[in-house]
């Protein structure tokens with residue numbers, strides 16, 4: 001078996017970049033394995049890791065990165081496998097964070113040998129009224145974010161065409177437009193090693209970031225080596241006008257009184273009823289959710305622009 005495997009999602013982005021990625025990979029001697037349907041990428045990555053591939057690279061958008069990490073994790077080989085990314089999706093947030101600037105640059109990065117151990121987000125959940133089954137629920141990784149509330153519900157409505165045209169802005173716009181009908185989330189949030197109550201109230205959304213910058217923090221690269229999750233609770237504020245220019249930035253502006261920022265290694269949420277949660281864009285139903293950071297759990301090749309300890313947007317004046 002070839003030791004360097006590119007797991008390619010031909011449906012990511014507009015398809016042109018994945019065509020180019022396939023050609024460059026073949027020229028460089030990678031074993032290119034394409035998915036044929038949704039979910040395939042998890043199986044391909046799992047098999048590659050079980051087969052002791054030394055490098056498994058995800059070729060696609062953030063959803064493909066998530067699935068490749070999931071497959072390698074399911075094989076129990078995250079510690080032994082070097083991961084990489086060739087960004088051919090519409091958003092490519094995760095690749096941006098790692099300093100990977102495009103398809104050609106991605107191959108330079110893969111071959112550079114520059115590698116970092118990065119934190120991985122981990123979620124367990126149950127849709128049941130009781131949280132009793134939470135400890136036994138299977139865990140699912142998230143590389144970028146886990147989102148309760150508005151964004152999760154809106155991303156289900158964001159069309160592929162809008163994503164292609166507007167990239168990540170499409171999610172924010174449909175999120176804000178969704179506000180007209182959004183009823184809010186009654187959340188109880190606990191955090192830290194002793195699971196202390198940290199927030200209770202009516203929220204618009206709860207954002208849990210691992211490798212994700214949220215609107216308003218967008219010039220900042222996320223810190224993926226601090227062993228912590230970057231949590232933002234957005235209080236439901238019916239008076240805010242979400243439909244005007246710059247609303248996304250205002251909504252998540254640093255220091256705004258309707259925001260609570262937390263940096264924690266462990267978080268538990270009770271949403272009072274089963275609600276949609278997005279794990280790197282994939283939607284699941286949860287009432288109780290537990291999110292943990294798995295410090296340094298995955299090894300990724302990173303670009304020369306990657307900063308292991310970027311400034312914390314919540315520390316700045």
Ligand SMILES: Nc1ncnc2c1ncn2[C@@H]1O[C@H](COP(=O)(O)OP(=O)(O)OP(=O)(O)O)[C@@H](O)[C@H]1O
Nearest residue numbers: 013035036038039060061062063064089090091092
């Ligand atoms: N061959 C395939 N046919 C259809 N869907 C696929 C195929 N391979 C993977 N998928 C699905 O595509 C989704 C991932 O797409 P991905 O996020 O990588 O691209 P994107 O949506 O263009 O980019 P981004 O997330 O960066 O906006 C996953 O849900 C995955 O299961």
